[in-house]
Amino acid sequence: MLRFTLQRLLTGIPTLLVLVAGAFFLMRAAPGGPFDRERDLPPEIEANLRRAYHLDEPLLQQFLHYLGNLLRGDFGPSLQYRDFSVSELIRAGFPVSLHIGALAMLLALLIGVAAGTWAALRQNSAGDHVVMAAAMTGISIPNFVMAPLLVLLVAVGLGWLPAGGYGGGAWRHLVLPVTTLALPQVAYLARLSRASMIEVLASPFIRTARAQGLGLGTILLRHALRPALLPVVSYLGPATAAVITGSVVIEQIFGLPGIGRFFITGALNRDYTLVMGVVVFYGVLILLCNFLVDLVYGFLDPRTRQPG
C-alpha cells in the first residue's frame, strides 16, 4: 500500500512539470504584459518594474527561476495585487471555492446515482426516457448559459434567492451557484450509473442473489451498488476537473470571492504569477483527487487491490 501510494505520487511529478511548463510558456506567448496600461508608464519605471520581477531575464532563465521558487513552496508575489503574495490570495479564495465545489460534487453524486439507478430499474419505460432526456439536456447546456437563466428565473423573476454574492456562505447564496455547477455532473453521472446499473443487474451474480431469495433492497444496496459504482468512481477524477473549470466561470457570474475569479482577472491582466499559482494549485488538487479515486476504486473492487 505504501509502495503504491509513493509510486502514484511520484508519477504525478512529470505530469505537474508538463503542466507548469505548458502554462508558463502559453502565458508568455499571449501578447501584452502585466504592466500595460491605457496610459503608458514612463519607460524607466517599467524597466525597473520588469527588473524587480525578473521579467527582463531570458525566458528559460525565468522559467527555471520560477521552478526553483515553486520547489520552496513560493508562488511569488502577485503582479497585480501588489500587496499580496499569490499564496495569500489562494488561501483567501480557496475555502469559498472548496465549499461550492464540494457541495456541487456531493449533490451530483447523490442525485445522479439515485436518478440513474431509478431509471435502470425501469429500463425503457416512460420514466426512464424522461430522466435520460433531462440528463441529455443537462449535459448539452453550458453552465455560462444555465447560470444567467437561473438568475433571471429564480432570482430576478421570482425573487426567491439572491442573484449573486457569497453572503458569508449563507445557504441562500449557495443554492444557485451550486446547482449550476452540479447540473451537468448530475446529468452525466445519471447516464453513467444507469448504464452500469443495467449491466450489473443483468450479470449472473445478481441472478444468484435473486435465486437466494434476497429482497430487492438487499440486492440493490449490498450486491449491485458496489460494482455499479466502479465506472462512476473512475469518472470522479475528470468530474473534479470539470467542477474546477466550471467554478472559474460560476464564481465570475455570481460574484463569489473564490480562486476562480483570481484566475480570470489574473489572465486578463497578464498577472503571470497569479495565473501560474492557480494553475499549479489546481493541478495538484486534480492529481490528488485522481489518486483518491484510485484508492476508493481499490476499496470497491477487491480485484484491483495491491497485496501487501
Add this chain to the structure above:
Amino acid sequence: MSTPLLEVTGLAVRFDTRDGPVHAVRGLDLSLAAGETLGVVGESGSGKSQAVLALLGLLAANGRASGRALFEGQDLLALDEAALNRVRGSRIGMVFQDPMTSLNPCLSIGTQMGLVLAAHRGLGRRAASREAAAMLDAVGIPDPARRLRQYPHELSGGMRQRVMIASVLLCRPALLIADEPTTALDVTVQAQILALMRELRERFGTAIMLITHDLSVVAGLADRIMVMRRGECREQGSAGEVFHAPRDPYTRALLAAVPRLDGPLPVPPAVVPSQAGPLLRARGLQVGFPVRTAGFGRRRVLGAVAGVDLELGPGEVLGVVGESGCGKSTLGRALLQLVPVSAGTVSFLGRELTRLPRARLAPLRRDLQVVFQDPLASLDPRMTVRDIVAEPLETFEPAQGAAGHTRRVAVMLERVGLDPVHMNRYPHQFSGGQCQRVAIARALITRPKLVVCDEAVSALDVSVRAQILGLLLDLRQKLGLSLLFIGHDLAVIRQLSQRVMVMYLGRVMEVAPAVELFTTPRHPYTRALLAAAPVPDPAVERGRVRTGLPGEVPSPLSPPAGCVFRTRCPHAIPACAAAVPALSRHGGAEVACIRVDAIQAENTVNSAN
C-alpha cells in the same frame, strides 16, 4: 405413495421477442420425490435451463411461464415476489454453471453467505459467520475462517463451485437445482464436485435436479432421467431404463453420439507410410509469456510450454490432452508460429520454422492451417461465407480469379456438408455446428498438410460434435491430412487419435499409441484423468471405485520443482522433487515418471489379490 416434493404440470415458457413469441418450454410434466435425484439432459436450446429458471421466477423480463408447479403445497408459478423470496434460497437452492461470474466479485465470501443467512434465518454477523464456516468445512474447503474473508477471485474454479454449493446448503433446502454445475470445470475437479454432491445428498437428504448436456455427468448421480429436446420432454424414466433401454429415437441418437471411454476402440486407420521422416518435429519447445504480477516492476515469465518434444507423421492424428493451463493450446499455436517461441525448434518437412523471417514463413502457411474452438468468434461477422472460405485462396492462388475461387469454395462447402447455395450468407445465419464446418472448409481449401484443431469440437452439442468428428475423420482419410487434435475430453480424443500426448503444466507426462494409452495408462496423471472422466453408463459409474485426484492444477507461474505433477500425485516420493523426470520408454509409450515401474508392480500385486 406419498405426495411428491415437486410436481410440475403443463409448464410452458414463452419469450416475447421482436420476431414474435418463442416457445422455449412446451407443456412439461415432471415430479420429484423428497431426496430423489432427477437428471435433466438436453442439448442447447432444449429449454432445460429455462424450465428451472421459470420455477424460481428467474426468467428474463420478456419471459412468461404458465402451468402449475406445486412445491411443498404451494404453486411456485402463482407466488408473488415476496412469497417466492421465502422459498428461493431457503427451500430451493440453485447452483449455476460458471462459479466465477455467479459470485459477486466485489463482496467477500463471508458477506455473500451472511446475506443469505440474514435474509432467511435472521442471523447476526457473528452467528452467520459461524454457520458459514461450518458449511464451508462440510463442502471440503480447508481453513474456512480465512476463506470467509477472501474474495471470489482469490479462489480456484473448483473452490468457487464448492462455495456456491455451500451457500445454497446454508438453509438446508429440500431441493437443490444445479444447472451445468461442472461444465466450466476441469475433469478432475468435476469428479470432485460430483463426489461432493453425492456425499451431501446422503448427508442432508436433499432432492437434486441436475441439469446438464452431458449424459456421463448424470449417469452416476441421477435416480431418474428426463431427456429434453426443443422444449419438450422426450423420455423420462429410471437411469437404468433411459441408458440401457431408451425408447425414444432421440435418446438413442444422443446416447450413440456420446463418445465413451469404455466402448470399443474405433479401428485406428492405417498410417500412411512415411516417405521422408516426420512432417512436423519439435525439439525442446518452450513458450514463455512475461506477466506483471501484483506489486510493481516484478516481471515474471509464465512458462506455458516448458520443453516439449513432438513428432507428427504424414497422415497421422496426434491427440494432445490436458486440463486447463497445461499449455496444450499454446503448444498448437507455437507449432504454427502464431506465438513467439522462447526456445527450441520446430521444423516442418525438414525446414526450420522458428528462425524463419515473416516473409519466408507466409508461403508455408498454406500447408499449416488451424481450426479454433469458438466457431462464431473465429469467423469475421462482416464477411460472407464465400469470402471467408475464399480468403486463403486470394492469398495463395490469386491467379485463379474470383470465379475460379467461387467454384472451389462450392466444392469445399459440399465436402464439409454445407449447401453451396448458402455461400452468400453471413456467419450469424448459421448454427454453431455449421459455422465450425465453415471454419474447417476455410482451413482445408488450400489443401494443407497439417491442420491444428484447437478444441475444435468442445463448444458443440453432443450430436453436432459427433458429426464434426466424423467429418474430420473422413476428410483426413480422403485428403491424407495430418491432424494435431487438441482437447480436454479424453473420450473425444480417443475417437480420433492414433497417438495421444498427455500434458500437465506445460510438460509432456506421457505419449503413447491411443490403444495403449487407454488400455494401460502408465503415468499417474494419465491414470487419474481416465479415472476422473465419467462414463455414460449408470451401471459402470455406480460400480466404479473412485480415487480422485486431490486439489487443483497449481499456478503455472510457480510450478512445483522437479516433477510438476508430484503435488497431486498419489505415488509421489521425496525423490520426485529432485529433478524434472525425462521421458523414458515403457512398452510403446514414453512416460515422464520415475515411479512407473514401482506403480506397475504395485498394481499387479493389487490385482493379484
